[in-house]
Amino acid sequence: MLDLKLPDVTGLSGFLRLRERIPDVPVLVISALTSVEVVQALMAAGAAGFIPKDAATNDLKTALIEIRSGRRYIRRDIEMPARRPGQRRACPQCRRSASGLRN
Structure with missing residues (x-):
């Protein structure tokens, strides 16, 4: 589990x-940051799940069971935009953040 608001961890x-x-x-x-953009970016970047x-x-128990079973977990009340068939999940913020890590 990872909290996005720890002193040595800064968001995405x-x-x-x-x-x-x-x-x-x-x-x-697990985070207090629950905007669609944050959750979508995390899931696109490979998070196994997200809970507020x-x-x-x-x-938390449900999320851990789902993830242990190889599935991903997002609580149902967290709105995620629908994907169109063939649409990739990677968002511009993910690509920028990921490219910054490679430098």
Whole structure:
């Protein structure tokens, strides 16, 4: 699990650094930042799941079970835009952040 608001982790760039170091480990992100843009960017960048910081213990349990089973998890009340067939999920912020890590 990763909290986006830790002193040594700063938002999406912190998540991307973690993914770069441990690419095969599923990461569940927990954060007070719950905007569609943030969640979409995290999921597009490879997060295994996302739950808001104020989630109930049962939500956390469900997320961990889903992720352990190889599925991704986003709580149903978090709105995600629908994808059109063939549309990629990568967002411009993800591409910019990821390219910045390679420099």
